[in-house]
Amino acid sequence: MTMSKRDTYTPDSLLAVAVEVFNERGYDGTSMEHLSQAAGISKSSIYHHVRGKEELLNRAVGRALEGLFGILEEPESCDGRAVERLEHVTRRTTRVLMEELPYVTLLLRVRGNTGTERWAMERRREFDQRVSALLKAAVAEGDLRADVEPRLATRLLFGMINSIVEWYRPDGKGALDGTQVGDAVVRLAFDGLRT
Amino acid sequence: MTMSKRDTYTPDSLLAVAVEVFNERGYDGTSMEHLSQAAGISKSSIYHHVRGKEELLNRAVGRALEGLFGILEEPESCDGRAVERLEHVTRRTTRVLMEELPYVTLLLRVRGNTGTERWAMERRREFDQRVSALLKAAVAEGDLRADVEPRLATRLLFGMINSIVEWYRPDGKGALDGTQVGDAVVRLAFDGLRT
Structure with missing residues (x-):
């Protein structure tokens, strides 16, 4: 479980978090769950910004x-x-x-x-x-x-x-x-x- | 399930197979099961050659x-x-x-x-x-x-x-x-x- 924080991400700041996770785990090895954990916001909050990880x-x-x-x-x-x-x-x-x-x-x-x-x-x-x-x-x-x-x-x-x-x-x-x-x-x- | 073939590996030829799998999947991502499948011999046959993947x-x-x-x-x-x-x-x-x-x-x-x-x-x-x-x-x-x-x-x-x-x-x-x-x-x- 993630302690969700308020979603104050901009497209750029969310992208920066995602890229860090992609480089760490590899793109294939990264799930929306990993992105949600790294960003500290829920998966549905991420889907509010992007259609999915391929868009990122x-x-x-x-x-x-x-x-x-x-x-x-x-x-x-x-x-x-x-x-x-x-x-x-x-x-x-x-x-x-x-x-x-x-x-x-x-x-x-x-x-x-x-x-x-x-x-x-x-x-x-x-x-x-x-x-x-x-x-x-x-x-x-x-x-x-x-x-x-x-x-x-x-x-x-x-x-x-x-x-x-x-x-x-x-x-x-x-x-x-x-x-x-x-x-x-x-x-x-x-x-x-x-x- | 693997169709096991007769174990005719030498230390060098088994090593060559293992290195190929390590480079393909990453060392961390490789299990003895993957090695067994790639070599076409059972895990116990591999253990006959080496103590484990770290030795390879x-x-x-x-x-x-x-x-x-x-x-x-x-x-x-x-x-x-x-x-x-x-x-x-x-x-x-x-x-x-x-x-x-x-x-x-x-x-x-x-x-x-x-x-x-x-x-x-x-x-x-x-x-x-x-x-x-x-x-x-x-x-x-x-x-x-x-x-x-x-x-x-x-x-x-x-x-x-x-x-x-x-x-x-x-x-x-x-x-x-x-x-x-x-x-x-x-x-x-x-x-x-x-x-």
Whole structure:
């Protein structure tokens, strides 16, 4: 039994609670009962806000995807040499991941058992392909090396960025911010660790 | 009910089946019943080989850790400039990960609910620290840039390597081998993507 508290949730604050539970238990392993317990309000109060847990997933991964696709619309992602655009996208993707940490973490863990999950995976692949195309363009313009296969390079680049969700805790002692980590990722990926 | 087949398992072949189930369902979510079903032999036949699932976990992550720590004993990891040793460790870690894919995948997913899991996490941290120390030494020798904090650089480097478990399938069409991917990781991390 849950000691129900008064339902003072907004759509955003309820979503934040749900995303935390999804990341902790996995989306498949989360029931409306778990959400009700974590929020401290009854299941029917939750149904007052949303039709069910898939709607919460939809909003959560939608928020992550909006942040990521928004990057591709920024002027610095659209104009200039491909390598500069790619550097901008790399730096900004790192920042969005860190600023929207729980939402992007959920997006990266989605596995494809429901329509919403498959849609999220499809959109994520689309984002990766847009970045991969930029990388290919930068190779064609002669600014990036041609001896690392572009799809592999894109995978390793995203591997590095996405792995940040495994260790970054925004409230940790001496926590780095998105700009610092974004700069480090760009230095490592584009110029390499060697002096 | 399982149609039991004759128990012709060796310790290694039973371990391979168990690791597959652990990676699929998570270690916590795997029961002896699941293992029995996947192996097609009775639970008591499994108990003939091992005391329980924690022993299987112990052997599986032990195999991954042996592969990883073995790298640090190779002559190329011990002699010469730190940057060369670090490059060797990076290339070899990528190869071991790809050659021992299910075992290393399991090691990376272990979460710390049992003694064996906590031991595995502790050993993994130790490996990371040994590599981080090598990276620091290479910065001190002036071969690696000092403007990326060494712990962050180590995390991003492992992030890139470890992310390979997310997409690499050894039997995939046109699958790359460990040497090709290891070379790509070293190029990207040490020399960067820029020409």
